[in-house]
Amino acid sequence: MKFGATPPEFGTRESLTPELLDFLGEGRTVTILGSTGSIGTQALEVIDHMASLASTLTGSHDAPLRVVALAAGRSSLPLLARQAVTTGAALVATSGNAEDAATLTQLIKDAAAVAGVSYTPRIVYGPQAATEAATFGADVVLNGITGSIGLEPTLAALHSGQQVALANKESLIAGGPLVRAAVDASPLEQPLIPVDSEHSALAQALASGTDREIDRLILTASGGPFHGKTREQLHDVTPAQALAHPTWDMGLVVTTNSASMVNKALEVLEAHHLFGVDLDRIDVTVHRQSVVHSMVQFVDGSTIAQASPPTMLLPIALGLTWPHRVPGVANPYDWSQSSKWTFEPLDNQAFPAVEMIKQAGKRGGTFPAAFNASNEEAVAAFHAGKIRFTDMIDTVQRVLEEHENSTAKTEDAHLTLDAVLEAEKWARARANEILS
Template structure:
């Protein structure tokens, strides 16, 4: 039986992970859970799975949770960054699943790797910000780093048996649904609302990643993630629009052969594979019926309509701390859009401003990365506050 700790257990990925655990209760035991401040959901999860250790990032929420589960003796509650790191490194866990969104996952993930845990990770921001540090820590500690994010899992699966054959790869093809605005003309994007942007055609996910899908920043972050995760030159990573989201990504080899991974749009498949790798177990998910799907479409990306993708390629090209700036500022900008403080096309405009203002550190340490993360967020907040917005929308 594998003992797992889940970071971000109250989110979309966390809940799907617990559903996989339910399905294979004889395979997995949940020993640790962590989240930000969702006391209600975490309490329910504690009562159901009885983990040894849980943590909430927000101290007040952790205190409230402790009160609520006074009747449960087997679970210890911790708070703050130390609490998250304690769950990530707990001796009882052999594998840690990082399902937290954003920067918050960086320190716990590195701590888990350094504690010798195998990592199943979906938090692309961690890889975007600190890919080289994460890869070095993985190598040093001899642990497995298994992606869950659909596109990264697809490529990981296509590379099975050929992990170190990078020179034989012609290119990676990352598929993108195109999001809710694939067919919306660029001019109309200036006035779209958060509600419209949150209506993803194929996937049900957390808010941040859903907005990132609408701007195609999500694909941009995946391009950077793939660069680090698969040690791939940027010029060999392409994005292709595939509205059906059935082909989750592809590897094209130098001999002209292309391998693809196909499946239904259900994250439980990727989560389960990351937990059972290299085994495969049955899963209670809808089967892919190609007779029903019948036609698969592929089209090029419109970089002009989705400038976030160009920004991500530029950040990846320059490297160093520029991807940190992009990813960290994006967290602030997406939150501002969700609160209707800025408009949709302000997102790339503000990100470009923050990136332009940054003096890149070529080979950053962890403390450089954390410092740049703070700087990028503060700079983005200040641009938003002063309404120095660049998009052509008038206020």
């Protein structure tokens, strides 16, 4: 912007950047992995919003973002079928079996009849279904899968030359060096766009300086439902209490990880892989209001923060349209109202996960994969009523200690997808032995 110039009125055609106008006009194809989850359903809201925006401000009736492939698990087949009919996706994938695929086919047929449309997509199913969808050939693949099963689709999409909007943090936790290598080999200028709210915030704040001017990255944490509790007070908290997050509406695993601060630990390692900043220069601060989503501190003493009301619509939109900002995709913060923001240090004794993953990240190789896999098993055991809340992180610690002498341990120099999968298999088995 030229200093002293009057900006165009918000919400008019003139308020759109020429680049975004070109983007709206050219259109872009999208694959959504995990389409029935929180990220996937909100992504479809963003896509609908952009269609309305294009129609209103440019007069175009062509959707700027067109969904060509959807993938989801077997637990939400009716919703997946409705999404397929609404978007007209050419390929629809489910991780279920042949019987699930037959059920999905019938559900799509029924939904198409209700909508009064003729529609018969290609259906794929099984453990490799999401990976097949990831290589379908879209301009951008939004990976909203939860868990380390999202790693292979991420790698497949990058290797096939597609841009990845990444909301699956476990891809970088379990296979960070593999993802970085795929990014380096990609012909695209920006092959990987972060979608997690914290990493989207960091990406936006990093635009204020160069790589050499970065001092520290500061990730904010809401503190979850147990902020202020001691480790002893955490022993007997219940699964229902762990799922009562004060800010965000997320799935079972992510919400539980937020309560134990494992989610923030994963985000620290994710930031390290995304932005190439040493783990010792990545900090966590507890910000209960969840308005500042993360910050970058520069060498001159400046700290740039990205602030907005807590919503995933904004980072999802940026992930799909980077680096363009989509007008009206989320409500802004109301600066006319009084408010207080607080920032507190993280209690590493009550919540040791951040320090643990920094050590695992420094060891590299398959240590982060073992951390993540053992935690996923511990979360399942906690919700099954088999262990206490604090047993989850204790189990992860024990698995990491034993991984040092495990035959599944692999160093960075020899890391492969097979090595990651083998380490995860070992870590899950060992965690379950400990948990039982």
